[in-house]
Each structure stands twice: as C-alpha cells, then as structure tokens.
Amino acid sequence: MKKIFALMFTFTLAQFAMSQTEKSSGRIFKKFKVDVSIGYAKPQSSDTKAGAIFVIEPKYAVLDQLSVGARLEAAALANIDVNGDNSKVRLLGSYLGTADYYFTNNKFRPFAGAGAGMFTMASIDVEGTNEKIPSTSTFGFMARAGFEYGHLRLGFEYNFLKEKAGYFGVKLGACIGGGRK
Helix, strand or coil: CHHHHHHHHHHHHHHHHHCCCCCCCCCCECCEEEEEEEEEEEECCCCCCEEEEEEEEEEEEEECCEEEEEEEEEEEEEECCCCCCCEEEEEEEEEEEEEEEECCCCCEEEEEEEEEEEEEEEEEEEECCEEECCEEEEEEEEEEEEEEECCEEEEEEEEECCCCCCEEEEEEEEEEECCEC
16 A cells, blocks of 8 residues: 555656646746846945946846845955055955845846855055055845846845945846846
8 A cells, every 4th residue: 555655646746847847837037147247336434435346146046036146246445545645445355145036027127135155355555655455254245126127237235244344336237148938
C-alpha cells in the first residue's frame, strides 16, 4: 500500500511540475536582466559636496513582480578647494544583495526595493602637500524606489552607513534583457 501511495504521489508531483512550462506559467517578462546606470550622489556629511555614481546590477526575476540581484556600485564624492589647501575626495564601492518589488506588469513599472551588503570607503584629504588615504569596509543597507518604462530605469535610493557616511543617489539607466517575452 505504501508503494502505491508513493507512486501516486510521485506522478501527481510530476504532473504539477510539468504544468509550469513557459507557455502556461503566465510569465510576461524574461527572467534575467542587467541594469546599467549612472547618476548623481549627495552625501549626508558636509565634508564632501556631491559626486557621480556608476552601477551594474544583474538580476533574476523570481516572479514577474519580484526580482533579486547583486548590485556593484562605485561612487566618487568630492569637495574641491580652489586654493588646494583643504580638498577632500571620498570613493565608495558597494557589493549588495538586492530585491525589487514591481507594483504592475505594464510597460510603466513602479518599484520599491532594498539591499544589504558591504561598502568599501577610501578618502583622500589634501592639506597642503600631505595626502592621507585611509580605507575601511563596513556593512550597510540601501532602500530605493523608482520606475522602469520599457528598458529605461529611473531610481532614487538612500545608502545607510555608519558615522554619517550615507548618501542619496539619483540614477538613470538602461535594462539590458528582461523585456517582454
């Protein structure tokens, strides 16, 4: 009796597994995409003014409305003194696991997301002729919102770091892949 039950259970499970083919799964979008963006960064602290961001983020769509990915970002923030006596440049690199939730499956897709991972920070203080380049790594979080329209992506995000090292970013980019099937 146990063998018959196990056999019936296996065939039932196989039937459900086969019923989720691409044509019948109801998926609208392709599963894999890569977001490439550039943008503007505004730091929380006042020792640097503003800077630029470059991002590459490969993503996998678990569902049409939920994607997970890995964000690789580089940000350069600067406060340049014209006399050269008190200039500061801060470089940040981040490696985060991310998740985005899309509110619609239309061509216009607003989203909200979050991420967590490692941030590496290096800063250069120029005081006359002395240059200091300390570097640290720390754990941080990120929250974001924005929208995609076709393959165009606009995002607003805040990176939470300790000791007022966080920064706000506005990014414009393109989604490579991930379009409609």
